[in-house]
Amino acid sequence: MSAEPSSREMRGQPRPGERAVARTVLDAPDIARALTRIAHEIVERSRGASDVVLLGIPTRGVPLARRLAERITAVEGTPVPVGALDITMYRDDLRLRPARALAHTDIPPGGVDGRTVVLVDDVLFSGRSIRAALSALEEVGRPRAVRLAVLVDRGHRQLPIRPDHVGKNLPTSLREQVQVLVEEVDGRDLVLIAGGEEP
Amino acid sequence: MxxxxxxxxxxxxxxxxxxxxxxxxxxxxxxxxxxxxxxxxxxxxxxxxxxxxxxxxxxxxxxxxxxxxxxxxxxxxxxxxxxxxxxxxxxxxxxxxxxxxxxxxxxxxxxxxxxxxxxxxxxxxxxxxxxxxEHPTQALLDAFTMRRHLGPLTDRRVIIVGDVLHSRVARSNVLLLHTLGAEVTLVAPPTLLPVGVETWPCAAAYDLDSVLPKADAVMMLRVQRERMGAAYFPSVREYSRRYGLHAGRLGVLPEHALILHPGPMNRGLEITAEAADGARSVIVEQVAxxxxxxxxxxxxxxxxxxxx
Known part of the structure; x- marks a missing residue:
């Protein structure tokens, strides 16, 4: 999360380029390498990926989860179930802003009971989205274990939540904004950091 | 909102x-x-x-x-x-x-x-x-039900039949369906069309059989006998024959067309059991x-x- 701990949607704005001090943290090849490494870590951690289910958190966690699934499938040879978990109705800041549209929840046909669920998100910030995701997951079933994979961990946790797989640890100040752009949503792969002190 | x-x-x-x-x-x-x-x-x-x-x-x-x-x-x-x-x-x-x-x-x-x-x-x-x-949530659930079967409602033809005069469902549906781009035709005996219906964003007709063949959905309204102090039509049988959805009319209705009813139904009056319980009926879905x-x-x- 970028602008402030409570607003996921702020992440996509302002548009890159409009902000003079936006700086690239990861480019497309960096992102590809990070995802490949995370995919291998997931396989290693689960001793093969036979009971793994990947669930992306909308919006940008979903395409990232799909890409991880493709990589795991390429390594292990068997397809990995992948889906999406909308957390809107479980957020703790719903009352702070007008009601927002819901995203799609898509649980793979095999469900999550007794399996290892890997939640996938783009940026880990306050940890509140993940708290909401855990609540949402609870209503869907009872996984054997839940893990967390994020492309960027920018710190400033407000809850006792820690990621299991991280693409990049990015120390930030609270004034800075981290933006993750992905091909499927934004037309290109990029991680940007903006704001903070003038260089 | x-x-x-x-x-x-x-x-x-x-x-x-x-x-x-x-x-x-x-x-x-x-x-x-x-x-x-x-x-x-x-x-x-x-x-x-x-x-x-x-x-x-x-x-x-x-x-x-x-x-x-x-x-x-x-x-x-x-x-x-x-x-x-x-x-x-x-x-x-x-x-x-x-x-x-x-x-x-x-x-x-x-x-x-x-x-x-x-x-x-x-x-x-x-x-x-x-x-x-008005009854706006009924119109929303009707639109939702139609959209699930027909896709976007733009340019879809919806026929609303029966007691339009006493029907809040009809009024809300006309407004919402118009907003969503559908073409609505009201069909009723002249006595059951409200005054000023020509200002509504829809067409009106008296003859059901002429509009039925082009319908994508047909919504039967309940004849609200409890709101009717005077006689609005000569007899129940005549109403049923002219404006009821019965087996004979099911043949004229296109294969893909949906049958809706806001409930509760007067079976045998505005709709027969064949129409209400048939494959094209989405009346139970409407409730869910x-x-x-x-x-x-x-x-x-x-x-x-x-x-x-």
Whole structure:
């Protein structure tokens, strides 16, 4: 999360380029390498990926989860179930802003009971989205274990939540904004950091 | 979205699509083992029903409960309402109890509007049917049901047949379907079309058989005998023959066309068992979809911050 701990949607704005001090943290090849490494870590951690289910958190966690699934499938040879978990109705800041549209929840046909669920998100910030995701997951079933994979961990946790797989640890100040752009949503792969002190 | 839902005309095209899309996501919750969301925890929804209703009240109650709201049911029978308490005093009581939303059904057209604009209560008001005026959530669930089967409703032909004069369902449907781009034709005997229907954004006809072959959906309205003081048609048999949906007409109706009815049905009067229970009938689905649509409305009105 970028602008402030409570607003996921702020992440996509302002548009890159409009902000003079936006700086690239990861480019497309960096992102590809990070995802490949995370995919291998997931396989290693689960001793093969036979009971793994990947669930992306909308919006940008979903395409990232799909890409991880493709990589795991390429390594292990068997397809990995992948889906999406909308957390809107479980957020703790719903009352702070007008009601927002819901995203799609898509649980793979095999469900999550007794399996290892890997939640996938783009940026880990306050940890509140993940708290909401855990609540949402609870209503869907009872996984054997839940893990967390994020492309960027920018710190400033407000809850006792820690990621299991991280693409990049990015120390930030609270004034800075981290933006993750992905091909499927934004037309290109990029991680940007903006704001903070003038260089 | 505005703060209240009093009329289908309150909804812009974007608002209406937002409700329908939200309902589509919420419908999936009904398929889960745990049919509950924590979203409206700690908020109070009052069902204020001055008029008899089974499905609408139960539907709103189920919707509010699935969103974890506290639900208080007020019905005219067995409460101070039957002792002659005024709408204002009832509203002040509800306000004192801290109602975040009031779902109101009243036999007088405009009662929800009065409740929303009088300043008596601070919460959102949802019209669950007022007199012969409007019933916007019914129109939303009808549109939702049609959209699930037909796809986007733009340029789809919808026929609404029967007692338009007394029907709040017809009025709300005409407004909403027009907003969504559908073409609506009302079919009724001249005595059951309201004065001024030519100003509505729809066509009107007296002959059902001539419009039926081009329909994508046909909505049969209940003949509201309880609202009819005088005779509006010569006999039940004649009405049924000219405006009822019966086996003979099913053959004329296109194969893909849907049959809807807001319920409760007068079987044998406006619709026969073959039509109501046939493969093209979506009448039972309408009831299930009502819960999803009302969840969407309650979520969009109450789920966020107060509109500024």
């Amino acid at each position: 505005k703060r209240h839902l009093l009329s289908a005309a309150d909804l812009s095209r974007d608002d209406a699509l937002l409700v329908l899309d939200t309902a589509e996501e919420l419908a999936r919750v009904s398929d889960r083992a745990v049919k509950k969301l924590p979203t409206l925890r700690g908020r109070t929804v009052v069902n204020l029903f001055f008029e008899d209703s089974t499905r609408t009240r139960i539907s709103f109650e189920a919707a509010a409960k699935r969103l974890s709201a506290d639900v208080i049911n007020f019905s005219a029978k067995g409460s101070s309402l039957s002792k002659g308490e005024s709408l204002k005093d009832t509203a002040l009581t509800l306000e004192a109890m801290g109602a975040d939303a009031v779902v109101v059904r009243h036999s007088a057209s405009g009662a929800p509007h009065r409740l929303a604009t009088s300043g008596w209560i601070g919460g959102s008001v949802v019209n669950a049917g007022d007199g012969t005026h 979809n009502g819960v999803s649509v009302r969840m969407a409305v309650l979520y969009l009105l109450l789920g966020g911050s107060e509109p500024g």
